[in-house]
Ligand code: IPM
């Protein structure tokens with residue numbers, strides 16, 4: 001019996017989460033696993049009503065779950081940073097979800113803005129470090145609001161943090177068994193401290209424990225160029241938190257947009273959290289026009305992470321079928337059906 005925490009969140013988060021849960025129910029029936037869900041009303045509305053962001057007691061409850069499914073966090077009436085740092089980033093840090101796993105896979109029938117590229121060209125995995133780097137919150141502002149003000153934002157890279165991320169990436173490359181190539185994405189020509197550590201750890205670990213995996217390196221700017229020009233070169237990319245954030249939005253676009261891109265915040269030894277990587281899209285709230293496929297894919301990643309292989313394969317097949325034959329477009333309002341009809345189609349195919 002799995003215990004799944006559900007955070008529908010803000011904006012269109014609840015709408016897409018409902019579809020993911022519909023598919024989860026269908027998958028449990030088809031594959032024969034059981035689960036119970038616990039809903040948590042975290043997000044902008046709760047914050048505006050009560051001032052509460054993420055009570056410590058909720059974090060403690062989360063520690064006892066098997067996984068968390070998240071809709072979206074971000075509210076137009078709340079100053080940027082409060083909910084992002086207070087909920088999403090705090091959960092990543094507190095639950096030590098040190099991997100942000102983001103597949104970039106173009107499914108058949110889905111349109112990519114890349115000319116002459118198809119599903120055979122766009123299929124790679126980004127392993128983003130998820131608890132350190134520029135996101136660690138190190139630094140500060142001195143003499144704020146004066147002409148002499150100073151802002152410092154430091155990138156924290158620990159040998160332990162970098163090594164566990166690299167190890168996960170090497171293992172993921174091996175498990176994929178495709179090109180057996182792991183690309184380190186960095187900036188060794190400028191960030192000569194942080195990426196010196198990354199590069200040494202990458203080569204030492206690769207040499208001693210993963211001689212079967214080919215090691216490649218690309219600067220982050222060049223990575224962006226290759227992702228557009230020759231995405232087929234990539235198998236698995238490993239990178240730091242900030243670069244990973246940036247390149248995975250580019251990745252989301254080449255795989256068909258925010259309506260489809262999903263990711264997992266993974267703690268391999270603890271509780272992981274799965275989410276569509278797009279935002280809360282407040283202007284579309286309640287209209288039933290958002291594509292729920294990203295949330296459903298997040299649910300599929302959760303099933304795979306829980307070890308429910310049969311269920312995860314069923315869900316992915318259903319997603320592919322619906323994307324290739326039933327949806328007119330990935331974009332909000334242009335799918336040719338509503339959010340819940342799209343969810344129904346996937347759920348029906350799963351059973
Ligand atoms: C993401 C998001 C978050 C991040 C924001 C909302 C804090 O952009 O999950 O990629 O920067 O990690």
Ligand code: MN
Nearest residue numbers: 245246248249
């Ligand atoms: Mn992002």
